[in-house]
Amino acid sequence: MKDELFLRGHRIPMTKEAVRALVLERLELEKARRFIDVGAGTGSVSIEAALRYSALDILAIERKEDALLLLAENVQHFGCHKVLIQAGIAPIPLDSTADAIFIGGTGGHLTAIIDWALLHLNSGGRLVMTFILLENFTQALSHLKSCRVTALDGREIQVGELTALGQGHYFKPNNPTYLLSCRKEAEQKEQDNA
DSSP states (O other): OOGGGSOOOTTOOOOOHHHHHHHHHHHTGGGOSEEEEESOTTOHHHHHHHHHOTTOEEEEEEOOHHHHHHHHHHHHHHTOTTEEEEESOSSOOOSSOEEEEEESOOTTOHHHHHHHHHHHEEEEEEEEEEESSHHHHHHHHHHHHTSSEEEEEEEEEOOEEEEEETTEEEEEEOOOEEEEEEEEOOOHHHHHHO
């Protein structure tokens, strides 16, 4: 989906189109029943997931009041009424688990949210995170290495947009985005039955 389709707010973060495409691919939502989007911002990941996978149960968590309003407007704008919005600061108490979790914002609680996400992921579930700060990427990578995860993968995504300049064109670079993805290790019982 083009970024221009989403309603935007001043200083409310949005996972951009090229990054969102890789995030959704890494989440493997075609195999999922429940998806949690932490730090949902404008809701771009939740909404595109809802439009692609109509049977998917989606929970979008956001802490900022202005972002919550914009998220609700985007859900309404796209008619994605299956996206359940929850106001709160993650990690928040949940009674259920998910097959995939995306962390797009942590509000300074990075390792606690990773631990919470792994606790709320089903066995074999996918965890995907994006960062704009290299320090957050390295902290998350270091923490995940001590957790029970497999298929740990990292990417730096650098995208430039074709932009007119005088009589010609150039690629105006966006800031790089760092992506981490992994799978929660399968429970021992499941491994024994395999």
